[in-house]
Amino acid sequence: MYPSVTDVVPRDDFMLDITFSNGESGVLDMKPYLGFGIFNRLKDCKSFEKVRVVFDTIEWESGADLDPEFVYDKCKKKSVQQNA
Numbered sequence: 001m002y003p004s005v006t007d008v009v010p011r012d013d014f015m016l017d018i019t020f021s022n023g024e025s026g027v028l029d030m031k032p033y034l035g036f037g038i039f040n041r042l043k044d045c046k047s048f049e050k051v052r053v054v055f056d057t058i059e060w061e062s063g064a065d066l067d068p069e070f071v072y073d074k075c076k077k078k079s080v081q082q083n084a
Contacts, residue, residue, distance in 0.1 A: 002072045004056035010049045014042070016058070018075050026075030038064045 007019035016028040030048070033039050041062040042048045050061040059065040 002069045005053050005058055005068060005071055008051050008053055008058045010051050014048055016051065018058070018071060020072065021056075024077055026077040028071060028075045038062065
């Protein structure tokens with residue numbers, strides 16, 4: 001079972017900062033997906049910024065959403081710095 005998305009913050013250049021229920025976080029680059037189906041609507045920056053967490057994944061006001069497994073698998077995980 002994949003962790004749920006707990007927070008999403010849109011960034012410039014169609015990137016998303018994602019936080020997961022297991023404490024991990026990462027960056028999801030949405031540019032490769034903007035040319036497909038409903039995701040075409042997200043090419044407008046104002047539409048892209050209207051992303052939110054719904055249930056265990058992310059969704060946009062336009063109705064576009066992503067499977068939580070896809071989000072987790074495609075995120076470039078941020079390395080966790082541990083204190084010595």
